[in-house]
Amino acid sequence: MFIKLKVLLSTVNFRGTSVMQFLIRELHAHLNGSISSVTMKKLMAQKPDLEIQNEMTVIDKGQKRTLEECFQMFHMIHQITTRPEDIFLVTKDVIKEFAADGVKYLELRSTPREEKTTGMTKRKYVEAVLQGISACKEEGLDIDVRFLLSIDRRGGPVVAKDTVKLAEEFFLSHGEMVLGLDLSGDPTVGHGKDFLESLSEARQSGLKLALHISEVPNQEEETRLLLGLPPDRIGHGSFLTSAAGDSCELVQLVRQHRIPLELCLTSNVKGQTTPSYKQHHFGYWYIIGHPVVLCTDDKGVFATDLSEEYHLAADTFNLTPEQVWNLSYESINSIFASSSIKLNLQAKWKKLKPTIFSPTVSSVSC
Numbered sequence: 001m002f003i004k005l006k007v008l009l010s011t012v013n014f015r016g017t018s019v020m021q022f023l024i025r026e027l028h029a030h031l032n033g034s035i036s037s038v039t040m041k042k043l044m045a046q047k048p049d050l051e052i053q054n055e056m057t058v059i060d061k062g063q064k065r066t067l068e069e070c071f072q073m074f075h076m077i078h079q080i081t082t083r084p085e086d087i088f089l090v091t092k093d094v095i096k097e098f099a100a101d102g103v104k105y106l107e108l109r110s111t112p113r114e115e116k117t118t119g120m121t122k123r124k125y126v127e128a129v130l131q132g133i134s135a136c137k138e139e140g141l142d143i144d145v146r147f148l149l150s151i152d153r154r155g156g157p158v159v160a161k162d163t164v165k166l167a168e169e170f171f172l173s174h175g176e177m178v179l180g181l182d183l184s185g186d187p188t189v190g191h192g193k194d195f196l197e198s199l200s201e202a203r204q205s206g207l208k209l210a211l212h213i214s215e216v217p218n219q220e221e222e223t224r225l226l227l228g229l230p231p232d233r234i235g236h237g238s239f240l241t242s243a244a245g246d247s248c249e250l251v252q253l254v255r256q257h258r259i260p261l262e263l264c265l266t267s268n269v270k271g272q273t274t275p276s277y278k279q280h281h282f283g284y285w286y287i288i289g290h291p292v293v294l295c296t297d298d299k300g301v302f303a304t305d306l307s308e309e310y311h312l313a314a315d316t317f318n319l320t321p322e323q324v325w326n327l328s329y330e331s332i333n334s335i336f337a338s339s340s341i342k343l344n345l346q347a348k349w350k351k352l353k354p355t356i357f358s359p360t361v362s363s364v365s366c
């Protein structure tokens with residue numbers, strides 16, 4: 001581990017952000033959106049009849065798409081991942097790529113999907129993800145991976161209930177591997193109130209809630225309802241701070257409950273819900289000292305990785321190496337795993353800190 005640290009520090013001269021390649025965790029990563037071009041090519045080679053090109057599933061640097069176009073891309077990706085073996089393969093590849101980026105703790109999320117053409121059921125889908133996680137563990141990868149089942153808004157309340165039931169079953173049968181639920185999908189479809197009952201039930205069962213909230217403007221009513229649960233983490237929250245309407249009250253609610261925000265800079269800029277990096281709401285929440293966690297959202301689709309997100313935040317908001325380290329360290333409090341896992345991660349971070357910031361670091365070896 002320290003050998004790589006030495007190499008990184010001697011080759012990357014960037015406000016110390018390179019150190020974060022060793023100290024990062026990812027808490028907002030959708031499995032299908034995280035599939036890299038390399039994995040996508042493997043899958044496409046197995047399904048030549050689909051005639052899907054790489055550029056149909058990735059938004060390269062400098063390019064942007066509307067949120068609607070982004071969701072069309074996910075539809076395309078779903079056509080390539082239709083069998084449990086596809087899900088197993090992408091889970092393993094995604095975890096290995098996060099590990100290669102230096103991520104030590106990862107919470108993946110995905111909507112259980114059934115495919116009549118291949119006989120894949122929602123249960124088999126979840127099992128394939130969990131098998132992928134176990135396979136990486138058996139290979140000895142230095143990354144702790146957990147899973148959240150996603151409720152896709154498009155499915156409506158009935159499907160949401162089934163997803164909660166499935167999550168509860170896996171929560172009981174797989175210890176701490178399955179930790180909670182995510183509410184996601186096209187934010188312009190359906191209404192948050194349709195999911196309140198399912199989400200409350202999940203909460204009572206001990207599952208944690210990470211909800212995409214205020215991803216698009218003018219959703220004050222829905223936001224207020226979802227914040228009332230309250231969720232354990234908020235995905236994006238891009239329009240919580242908008243000057244329109246009574247959003248100030250919403251900000252107060254988030255602050256009052258100290259609900260951590262999962263913030264994804266590249267995703268929001270490329271998906272055009274934020275006009276620029278400089279105007280990203282990271283700045284607002286960071287300055288007031290509210291808990292924020294940098295995440296990738298969909299590293300495959302948005303062609304990014306977690307190190308890049310830390311670089312962007314440091315560069316855009318002029319963060320010192322110490323501030324970047326603290327940002328990473330503080331976000332351990334927002335993970336869904338147990339306090340003993342938190343304590344282990346905190347100890348790991350603290351152990352690395354003096355080494356990272358030591359002026360004699362160049363002499364550090366294993």
Ligand SMILES: [Zn+2]
Nearest residue numbers: 030184235297
């Ligand atoms: Zn997301």
